[in-house]
Amino acid sequence: MNRLIALAMLLFAGTMAAQDLKLPKEANSASDFAPDGWRVYFNATKEDLNGDKIKDLVFVLRNKKSKKRVLVIAFGQKKSRKYVLHRQDDGRFIWPKGNKTAFKELSIDKSEDKSRNNVLRIDFLLPGKQGFEYYEHFKFRFQNGHFELIGWDREVCNKGSKWPREVTSVNFSTQTIIYEDRTKKSETRQKHFDYGRLKTLGTVVPGEFSMNYDKL
Incomplete structure (x- = not known):
């Protein structure tokens, strides 16, 4: 029972960490989106997703301690050549039920x-x-x-x-x-x-x- 409680607390803490994760509104690359304690876990994929003929950015961030992962999508901008954050997953999708x-x-x-x-x-x-x-x-x-x-x-x-x-x-x-x-x-x-x-x-x-x- 104690193990189950500990596991539940760990998953809850990981979910809260992902929900509280604050990413920059825009950045030059996937690694520039990663805050302290996080790194780009999966190679960033670049291709147009929203139909404006500008390459967008899709990647996964992983927490160095908890190993929690979040999916990040950012749309490319023509003038600034930066990527603007569109959405970040709270971990429920890319890390379902804590399955690493x-x-x-x-x-x-x-x-x-x-x-x-x-x-x-x-x-x-x-x-x-x-x-x-x-x-x-x-x-x-x-x-x-x-x-x-x-x-x-x-x-x-x-x-x-x-x-x-x-x-x-x-x-x-x-x-x-x-x-x-x-x-x-x-x-x-x-x-x-x-x-x-x-x-x-x-x-x-x-x-x-x-x-x-x-x-x-």
Whole structure:
């Protein structure tokens, strides 16, 4: 019981530290955004995200003591050539439930449709049901003033294996879900579903978010 209380207090303290983290409103680089006690944990990714044809900045900061991590997005400015802070995650997304190894990679996928903004993709490896792991990919596009969730993929693998037994792929823009069971001679099913207002980067928690083909 004491261990559980200690763990809960540690996670609470880490969350509060991330919420209290004050970043500069603008900076010249990812490292310039990092306050004392924090450093750039993942290489900064530069690409246009908001459609103004100026490269933006996406990176992860990590606290040197608690190892707490936060996701930071800053938009590039043409005149000053600096980056202006757009949002910082409170740690709930990039460090879900204190899972230090969940976050794996972030990248920016260029949109084939020039009228649409590029897509921010963030990958996680999450514990699944007994004996399984979930490789999950969240895809966000900056639209309507927010980073809205437009895609989500889950690959179900045996623990320690990268070969997916099941794959679920959701496109929220077209409201389409595809489910593939690779243990049954690659059985693939697809259907459309009704979905309300799109979730945003601040409302999604990896490990809690899920879409089930049979329940749609």
